[in-house]
Amino acid sequence: MNTEAIDGRMLFAIPKKGRLHEKCIELLAGADIQFRRHNRLDVCLVMNHPIALVFLPAADIPSFVGEGNVDIGITGHDVILEAKMEGRVTEMQRLGFGKCALQVQVPEIGPIKSVEDLAGKRVVTSFEVLAGEYFDRLDDRLQITGENKTKIEYVGGSVEAACALGLADGIVDLVESGDTMRAAGLHAIATLIQSEAVLIKSTVPKNPKIVPLIDLIASRIAGVVAAGKFVICSYNVSRDKLHAALIITPGRRAPTISPLEEENWVAVNSMVEKNKMAAIMDELVKVGAEDILIFKLDNCRV
């Protein structure tokens, strides 16, 4: 693709593979950003907006956005800190996926029980900046200096194998379910940061003309994220029990209450958080609500 084709378009960086890729593709579909990626090309034009998508490794996206080479992007909060780009990118929206923690892990069976025990030994990681800063502070606190300081070594992947291979006394790596860590016989002894996927833009946009388009896309993405977080809860309840029911489902702004043909009965519609839905239904049954239904949201602006 020649550079003329992307001239004037807003450049939007998307992780080209890995843990965040599929979720980003779903998010683009939800925001009606239409594209066809030919032959896995890393740049492709959006058909219904003046946008070009740029598929990049998640870890490279913070610097591409921070240096203004692309306008917005989706990546992990962890790699923004690792790239030291927190001052040069603005996190516009947390996206609710790619949730994980960067943790110090050591063999479950062994002499190291705390980070203090690990200080001064060998640590293998893909996050050498964050791990380096963490162990520098720890070494300082424990007055470990010079040759005795903790040795941080970089590997690009399969970090969890380092202890079993005798390359490290501990590792710093991402944990979500904990399955990888447990399978490698490791356990966590400290957490450096919590992370999730975020929508970012450059702190100083190169092209002010595209600011309205950035805001439009951010608002659409916020709508898709909110639609994933909430459901609509609908139920019938007699007026004498309405007060108790509304305490359980107060809604985001306020619930919608409509009279039923049956005297003294009303129908209630209210937005509730998806992850609280089962408990809310249990509570509604207890206070006498009936015909409780849950509806998924496809999209919203709230």
Ligand SMILES: Nc1ncnc2c1ncn2[C@@H]1O[C@H](COP(=O)(O)OP(=O)(O)OP(=O)(O)O)[C@@H](O)[C@H]1O
């Ligand atoms: N187990 C996980 N659960 C949730 N999110 C994760 C997990 N592992 C990584 N992430 C998030 O996804 C981002 C990209 O990680 P991933 O390992 O997929 O990157 P990659 O190196 O581009 O892909 P690959 O591992 O396939 O080479 C991380 O920076 C982090 O924010």
Ligand SMILES: O=P(O)(O)OC[C@H]1O[C@H](OP(=O)(O)OP(=O)(O)O)[C@H](O)[C@@H]1O
């Ligand atoms: O706690 P869990 O749910 O098991 O997830 C943690 C694993 O996920 C990430 O690696 P990934 O599987 O993306 O592959 P990688 O080692 O190639 O980066 C991370 O580096 C851990 O190895």
